[in-house]
Amino acid sequence: MSSFAGEFLVSVARLLWPDTCVACGTNDRTNQGFCEDCGRQLLSVAALEACPRCGSTVGPGLGAGEDGCSRCPDVMFRFHRVVRLGPYVAPLRAAIRQMKYCRWGRGIRELGGLLAEAVSARCAGERLDVVVPVPMHWLRRLGRGWNHSGSLAQGVARRLKLPFGDELVRVRNTPPQVWLPASRRAANVRGAFAVLRPKALAGATVLLVDDVMTTGATANEAARTLRRAGAERVILAVLARAEPPAAYAHRARV
Numbered sequence: 140m141s142s143f144a145g146e147f148l149v150s151v152a153r154l155l156w157p158d159t160c161v162a163c164g165t166n167d168r169t170n171q172g173f174c175e176d177c178g179r180q181l182l183s184v185a186a187l188e189a190c191p192r193c194g195s196t197v198g199p200g201l202g203a204g205e206d207g208c209s210r211c212p213d214v215m216f217r218f219h220r221v222v223r224l225g226p227y228v229a230p231l232r233a234a235i236r237q238m239k240y241c242r243w244g245r246g247i248r249e250l251g252g253l254l255a256e257a258v259s260a261r262c263a264g265e266r267l268d269v270v271v272p273v274p275m276h277w278l279r280r281l282g283r284g285w286n287h288s289g290s291l292a293q294g295v296a297r298r299l300k301l302p303f304g305d306e307l308v309r310v311r312n313t314p315p316q317v318w319l320p321a322s323r324r325a326a327n328v329r330g331a332f333a334v335l336r337p338k339a340l341a342g343a344t345v346l347l348v349d350d351v352m353t354t355g356a357t358a359n360e361a362a363r364t365l366r367r368a369g370a371e372r373v374i375l376a377v378l379a380r381a382e383p384p385a386a387y388a389h390r391a392r393v
């Protein structure tokens with residue numbers, strides 16, 4: 140079945156049975172939005188150890204400490220830490236695509252709740268002051284009629300009982316990163332963000348929220364902008380980290 144046909148069928152199932160699984164659309168939801176099969180897969184990928192600095196899956200012989208791992212870029216990211224639910228594979232990939240393209244409010248709530256739990260567990264000693272989404276340009280938001288990263292960040296903020304901040308804005312409508320090779324992504328987003336009311340973020344630790352991290356270029360530019368505006372620390376929270384299949388194949392049975 141084509142992925143479009145699959146997504147369409149999940150959308151129909153969702154209309155008929157609102158309690159369907161957020162990833163596969165089956166209607167025997169058991170826990171936090173995922174059916175038993177998808178829940179098992181989620182547990183398997185969420186258990187994979189990740190580098191706290193770049194979010195890459197680390198395995199045997201590829202340990203990561205607070206300073207990073209062998210997959211970290213030579214010039215370190217401007218955010219201080221990455222929290223992720225797992226790699227961008229089943230069932231996270233399907234759940235994120237449903238959330239993003241089908242405007243599914245419950246999918247966002249369930250995924251936002253899980254991400255908030257991951258942040259609580261992995262940032263226990265961290266003082267978080269405000270939750271800020273990686274913003275979309277208003278033209279793209281208008282075209283899509285939906286701002287999924289904003290809704291996701293609002294859900295995370297509610298769960299963590301933290302204020303939601305809309306100070307970070309996108310001032311340049313850049314071509315989607317997915318169209319570009321990794322080597323051109325940093326230049327594509329350079330200067331794309333600005334901070335309104337920088338005083339509100341002075342000295343703050345910001346929890347920056349996005350759906351998927353691929354090369355990290357967009358989140359890096361957003362973090363650079365936040366820190367130039369006075370934020371002291373930036374923690375990046377993403378639902379999934381896209382990485383080469385070889386990075387997790389030896390650990391996950393997905």
Ligand SMILES: [Zn+2]
Nearest residue numbers: 160163174177
């Ligand atoms: Zn499922």
Ligand SMILES: [Zn+2]
Nearest residue numbers: 190193208211
């Ligand atoms: Zn790393």
